[in-house]
Amino acid sequence: MMEDKTNSPYIILVVEDDEALSVLIQKKLQKTGFRTESVLNGAQAIAWAVDNPSSLMLMDYKLPDMSGKHIIEALSDRQCNIPFIIMTGYGDERVAVEMLKLGAKDYLVKDAGFLNLLPTVVKRVIEHLTAEKILAEAEERLQRDKELYGNIIESMSDGILALDRHFFFTHWSNVMERIFKFPREELIGTTKRPWDVFPYLVEHGVDVMMRQAMSGEVIEQENIPYYLSDGTRGFTSNIFLPLRTASGKICGIVGVVREVTEHKKAEEQILKLSCAVEQSPSTVIITDTKGNIEYVNPKFTQLTGYTSEDVLGKNPRILKSSETSKEKYKQLWDTIKSGKVWRGELHNRKKNGEHYWELASISPIKNNKDTITHFIAVKEDITERKIMENQLVQAQKSEAIGQLAAGIAHEINTPTQYILSNIHFLRDSFSSICKLLEKYSHMLEVIKAGSVTPELLTEVEVMAKEAAVGYLIEETPKAIEQSQEGLNRVSEIVSAMKTFSHPGNVEKITVDINEAIKSTITVARNEWKYVADIETYFDPNLPPVPCFPGELNQVILNIIINAAHAIDEVSDKGNGGKGIIRISTRCDRDWAELRISDTGAGIPEDIRSRLFDPFFTTKEVGKGTGQGLAIAHSVVVRKHNGTITLDTEIGRGTTFIIRLPLFPNTIEKGRIS
Ligand SMILES: Nc1ncnc2c1ncn2[C@@H]1O[C@H](COP(=O)(O)OP(=O)(O)OP(=O)(O)O)[C@@H](O)[C@H]1O
Ligand SMILES: [Mg+2]
Structure with a gap:
């Protein structure tokens, strides 16, 4: 075999039954540098071609077992599209044309100049085949790239559109279809421009932006409204970029469109909330977990005289007055750090030294991992109310x-x-x-x-x-x-x-309720002793209750006097018919409970709902003003976070039940009623 001068990857299979001619052909080709093989008939040619499809067949049309046409048809049946050159006898050009139609790359007529022409024809065919192959590979690569970029574009969460030089649509991604509820078939390949399809773009200047991009600028727009056919409105943020050819000429634009409706809604919501906080008539303070102030609202400045600059980064204890005990603060921090809400009254000091009272609700703010990140205090100035x-x-x-x-x-x-x-x-x-x-x-x-x-x-x-x-x-x-x-x-x-008329305290103090009741019974003795006997059932294990003792005594007195009056109404005066006032205390988990019951007439259904209203009375002038229970309610519920309820039965009597929290500043979420 001769040295390979062409470096061609192709082996030329010579299909020729004339062995002498076959040798001549092969020699001629080998001389030019081609590698050759030879077979003598159609069957051998088919078998060889199937095994070596990337070869070139130089095939005589007339073979002993079949024609060239049959060979090609048989190979085509076997999905083997091997390139071939057909050789015909002189005067058989008709056959040559037929074979060209079947895919022959060229043909040679076996005439006098045949062997000289042979290498040139084969070379040309091989060059052509090589060029074709390169082109096919390039096309395949292009197709692959196209698919890749297409996939990238389609997998982006932003929508992508592309317009050509005439603003006609060339790309409209799936996300665009989803956002605008508009199928790409109605855009791509048409001569519609964006503003023909979406006229509102003009109103928001989007057409101008697109033209600017087409002239080479990069344009960004935020929160541009769009409208769907069902009337709903959304918002997108857009970027338009010019699209250039390899030579740098602008050939269109690309738009990257981000759906921001939810984001904008959330922003609006946040804006609303922050407005509410800013304009709130309550003081709002937000601190980090260490208690350093991160935010105060204008009401805070208005109330305390401290500006944001004065307090940012500081601890709210700058507001603390000496009257609020250390224990109270400790309890406050223990409560909120354990994830609960603290509610209570605080006695604080303004920048100018003036004192004020506030009702505070302080809660932890948690992130989505349930970790406390901040604390928020919402406070109401209750100084006037307290007074x-x-x-x-x-x-x-x-x-x-x-x-x-x-x-x-x-x-x-x-x-x-x-x-x-x-x-x-x-x-x-x-x-x-x-x-x-x-x-x-x-x-x-x-x-x-x-x-x-x-x-x-x-x-x-x-x-x-x-x-x-x-x-x-x-x-x-x-x-x-x-x-x-x-x-x-x-x-x-x-x-x-002395015990009864306890001087008013600024802070709650812990008090033995049993003793407090005893003293009230003693001072009020003259009010009840003619109409009733008092029986007491005190729980010796009742823990001391945090309260304002003077005010609580007042409540007990009001209820005892009411009880005496109720018994007086029904008692058979002069016949020694005295009633009974029973007073009992007990500890019920976190609550101290005291009950005061009488053997009076009970309270009619129709007035029960009005008992605690200020100035509601059924008593004659001089005997009652209707303030007793209103005050009792305010003292128990407002000042002590307790409850006051009653149980009454016509003809048998009434029981007032007062419940006071033993840990009044700790209120678990959802338990506030
Ligand atoms: N133990 C009771 N039994 C029956 N009725 C009662 C009892 N306690 C209160 N009431 C009714 O509720 C009304 C309101 O009571 P409240 O103590 O608020 O006012 P008052 O006793 O009428 O006047 P004040 O207490 O101001 O002297 C009474 O007028 C009475 O009709
Ligand atoms: Mg009363």
Whole structure:
């Protein structure tokens, strides 16, 4: 075999039954540098071609077993499209044409110049085949790239459109179809421009932007509205870029379209919320988890006098007044750090030193992983309300004390009366005992001098008899004891008054409720003792309750007086028919509960809903003003976060139930009612 000068990957299969000619042909080709093989008939040619499809067949048309045409048809049946050159005898050009139609790359007529022409023809065919192959590969690559870019474009979450130089659509991605609910078939390949299909683009200047992009600018637009055929409106943010050929000439534009409707809605929502916070009549403070202030709203500045600059990065404790206890703050932080909401009243100080009261609700803000990221405090200035409430309670308290004063005076008067008469008795008996003692000491002198007379003895005896010494010895200790009892009673009443009219506290203090009730019962004794007996059932294990004791006593007094009045209404006066007021306390998990029940007439259905209304009364002028239960409600519910309810049965009596939280500032989410 000759040296391969062409480097051609093709092997030339010579299909020729004339062996001598076949050798000549092969030699000629080998000389030019081609590799050759040869077969003598059609069957061999088919078998070889199937095994070596990327070869070139140089085929004689007439073979002993079949014609060239049959070979090609047989190969085509086997899906083998091997390139071939046909060789025909002289004068057989008709066959040549037929074979060209069947796909022959060229033909050679076996005439005198045949062997000389052969290498040129084969070379040309091979060159042609090589060029074809390169082209096919390039096309395949192009197709692959096209698919890849197409896939990239289609897998983008943004919509992509492309327009040619005339603003006719050349691309409209799936996302575009989804956003605008418009199929690409109605755009691509048509002579519609974007503004022909979507006229509103002109209104929002999108056509101008597209033209600018077509002249080479990169254009960005945000929040451009679009409208669907069903009337709904959405928003997109768009970028338009010029599209250039390899030589840099602009051949169209590409648009990248992002659907931002939800985003814009969320933004609007946030805007609304932030407006609400900014304009809120409540103070809003947001801190990080360490308590450093990150945000305060204008109301905060208005109320406290501190600007945002004053407080950003600082701890809200700058507002703390000395009246709010450390424990309260600790409890506040413990509550919110454990993920719960803290509610309570805080006594704070403004920048100018003025004090104020606020009702605060402080909650943790959590991220989607349930981790606390911030705290938010929403607070209401309740200074005015506190002052008014205090004034109201104070007014009623003064009134009650005035009303109680007569009763208390009476209560103190009784023991005072008998203490006084005992003292009279002791004074008289002391003076007669003194006289007697003088007589006795005179008698002693006389006896010592030995001059005692029977008259003197009789005189002393008469005097002792007159002084009723035996009686005095018996009665004096009794009088002293009785006076002592009386004084104890007085001091008990005085101390109960003190406990009852507890000075108003700024902060809640923990109090033994049982003691508080006892003192109230004592000071109010004159109000109930003629109509009822009081029975108490105190829970000795009731923990101290955080409260405003003065105000709570007032509530208990109001309810006891109501109970006495209710019993008085039904009691059979003069027949000794006294009623019973039962007072009990108990601890119910996180609550202290106290019940005050009476054996009065009960409360008719139709007035039950109005009992706690201010100035609602069924009593005659002078007996009631209708403030008692209104104040009780305000004190228990507003000031103590407690509840006040009642149970009543016509003809049997009424029970008022007061429940006070033992941990009043800890309110779990969802439990606030
Ligand atoms: N234990 C009770 N039994 C029956 N009715 C009651 C009882 N407690 C309150 N009421 C009814 O509720 C009304 C309102 O009570 P409230 O204590 O608010 O006012 P008042 O007792 O009428 O006047 P004030 O307490 O201001 O002197 C009473 O007038 C009475 O009709
Ligand atoms: Mg009352």
